[in-house]
Amino acid sequence: MQTRIDPRALTRELLAFNTINPPGMERACARHLGAVLEDAGFEVAYHEFAESRTSLIARIGGASKPPICFTGHIDTVPLGAARWSRDAFAGETDGDKLYGRGSTDMKSGIAAFVAAAVELAAHLRHGPGIVIVITAGEEIGCEGAKYLADRRLLDRAGAIVVAEPTANYPYVGHKGLAWFEVETTGVTAHGSMPEVGDNAIVKMARVIGDLEDFHFPVESHGVMGRPTLNVGTIRGGLNTNSVPDRATITLDTRTVPGIDHAHLCRSLESLLAPRGAHVRPLVDTPPLYTDPANEWVQQVFEACTPFLDARPTPKTITFSTDGADLKRGFGGPPAVVLGPGEPKLAHQTDEWCSIHRIEQSKELFATLMRRWCEA
Ligand SMILES: [Zn+2]
Numbered sequence: 001m002q003t004r005i006d007p008r009a010l011t012r013e014l015l016a017f018n019t020i021n022p023p024g025m026e027r028a029c030a031r032h033l034g035a036v037l038e039d040a041g042f043e044v045a046y047h048e049f050a051e052s053r054t055s056l057i058a059r060i061g062g063a064s065k066p067p068i069c070f071t072g073h074i075d076t077v078p079l080g081a082a083r084w085s086r087d088a089f090a091g092e093t094d095g096d097k098l099y100g101r102g103s104t105d106m107k108s109g110i111a112a113f114v115a116a117a118v119e120l121a122a123h124l125r126h127g128p129g130i131v132i133v134i135t136a137g138e139e140i141g142c143e144g145a146k147y148l149a150d151r152r153l154l155d156r157a158g159a160i161v162v163a164e165p166t167a168n169y170p171y172v173g174h175k176g177l178a179w180f181e182v183e184t185t186g187v188t189a190h191g192s193m194p195e196v197g198d199n200a201i202v203k204m205a206r207v208i209g210d211l212e213d214f215h216f217p218v219e220s221h222g223v224m225g226r227p228t229l230n231v232g233t234i235r236g237g238l239n240t241n242s243v244p245d246r247a248t249i250t251l252d253t254r255t256v257p258g259i260d261h262a263h264l265c266r267s268l269e270s271l272l273a274p275r276g277a278h279v280r281p282l283v284d285t286p287p288l289y290t291d292p293a294n295e296w297v298q299q300v301f302e303a304c305t306p307f308l309d310a311r312p313t314p315k316t317i318t319f320s321t322d323g324a325d326l327k328r329g330f331g332g333p334p335a336v337v338l339g340p341g342e343p344k345l346a347h348q349t350d351e352w353c354s355i356h357r358i359e360q361s362k363e364l365f366a367t368l369m370r371r372w373c374e375a
Pocket of ligand 1: 073105138164
């Protein structure tokens with residue numbers, strides 16, 4: 001039975017697994033973590049939403065109040081078009097920097113809480129304990145987390161720490177993310193006789209104009225600010241000398257609590273219906289938010305203070321996470337986004353994580369685990 005794990009060494013082990021999504025293929029990486037946790041006395045269950053797309057849930061303890069959950073995703077984004085100056089899978093180090101795809105987002109975060117959990121395993125066994133949720137498929141629509149929540153595989157948790165890259169600053173949530181495709185159709189004709197056809201691109205131009213006047217049902221949120229809408233892509237037409245009979249755009253909306261995504265889709269549909277446009281949801285990640293006055297959130301703020309310049313103030317982070325789906329699956333406990341990675345470096349060429357922060361993070365997570373189990 002292992003009782004001590006170096007979180008830096010574990011991060012390097014995780015970096016060696018190529019879990020670039022697509023295609024993901026997280027099984028080997030998940031099994032590696034599962035073996036480490038089983039060895040420390042955790043009960044481990046694997047759940048695949050598709051072949052080799054493996055998430056895992058590991059539990060220890062479970063008496064009295066619900067456990068505290070630590071979560072992270074093992075998939076990463078692709079390397080990108082630019083050449084890396086470092087090997088993306090070898091865990092190269094240079095001073096305080098540990099390089100690799102997923103070093104910041106977010107294999108270091110997983111390594112930090114797994115290392116803390118293994119070290120405290122003997123102690124955690126007797127109290128409320130902890131539940132560790134490692135997900136596959138986060139980078140494309142939180143597929144792994146949705147699978148676990150939809151199939152009711154999560155049981156219960158009293159609080160959630162999402163160890164995404166925050167440079168160890170605790171954030172109380174993030175906006176929701178709802179992507180849509182909007183389609184207009186028409187009738188094709190020879191480009192010399194546009195009056196015979198019905199131009200789908202012209203219709204789409206009007207749709208985009210209409211979207212400028214779209215109002216969200218909630219205009220602003222005290223901590224998150226305003227919801228946003230961006231037209232991200234536009235496609236239409238096959239050749240210059242034909243009237244196009246189809247055009248599509250994709251919309252990226254970022255929502256705040258109080259905006260229901262199904263309702264948002266219907267609002268867009270009714271706004272655009274007079275143009276003959278159809279709206280189809282593409283990606284749906286709800287907002288995540290916990291009132292900063294929550295007692296446990298205040299404890300987290302206090303635990304983070306020694307690692308920051310000052311006591312944290314309530315803020316939300318710009319990216320979205322598995323947290324919202326997991327919170328739903330766990331019945332709505334408070335959640336924070338808190339991890340060692342550098343938020344600026346997520347998805348970048350030559351991504352790296354500060355080794356110092358990984359060690360801090362392990363200490364911080366161990367403190368949160370101990371406090372949860374003592375209280
Ligand atoms: Zn991430």
